[in-house]
């Protein structure tokens with residue numbers, strides 16, 4: 001089965017909350033098979049907007065996934081029972097919204113919060129990990145009931161402290177112990193934390209369920225110096241059949257530029273749509 005190739009809507013958006021519908025036809029016209037949207041937004045919007053998104057995706061012939069970095073007020077790894085309960089409820093609202101939107105996969109930092117630091121955490125990393133796993137065992141029940149798949153995204157130390165390597169993520173999903181929870185890797189973060197791209201992908205192995213791609217500076221794939229040959233060969237060696245979603249961030253400004261630390265225009269003369277089209281073609285060639 002050919003991997004679906006997608007793009008994260010925030011490539012074009014200035015703010016995290018957005019109307020995703022206009023991005024669907026745009027992404028389809030550029031060659032993509034899927035659009036990844038903000039899970040926080042769909043959890044807050046009404047049933048009419050959810051149906052509109054589902055129908056628009058169907059019309060554009062695109063599949064949808066959704067992504068979130070849980071806010072600190074919904075951190076399921078918190079030492080506070082109230083904060084953990086809020087996080088589990090937040091994931092529950094997202095699961096309901098996903099079902100309404102026809103989305104079956106949730107990705108991102110769903111095991112704690114984003115950004116998340118270790119400083120000031122009662123009990124340190126070990127306690128946070130225990131709270132997170134216990135919370136996830138509860139939250140994942142809704143995913144199991146609705147046949148949804150959740151993915152824990154491994155990110156770099158400057159954004160989170162709990163899952164920084166593929167090995168840590170595999171151990172986490174094994175502890176939770178359900179096929180509804182899988183590992184997500186992202187080449188931008190792997191470049192910082194992993195000794196080897198190929199080894200990290202092999203470590204994730206059959207647990208790997210979602211894959212984000214971007215260059216070292218978050219330019220679109222093909223515009224930097226990541227070892228795509230090595231990464232692609234490793235994905236083939238484990239028989240990876242999941243989605244490959246690019247997550248480029250190149251324009252400063254708005255909440256997105258602020259939170260992702262895009263402090264300058266990384267591609268000042270670029271036509272964003274032309275770049276996305278070229279990156280999509282690059283990724284599809286690379287996966288062939």
Ligand code: MN
Nearest residue numbers: 153186212247
């Ligand atoms: Mn990512």
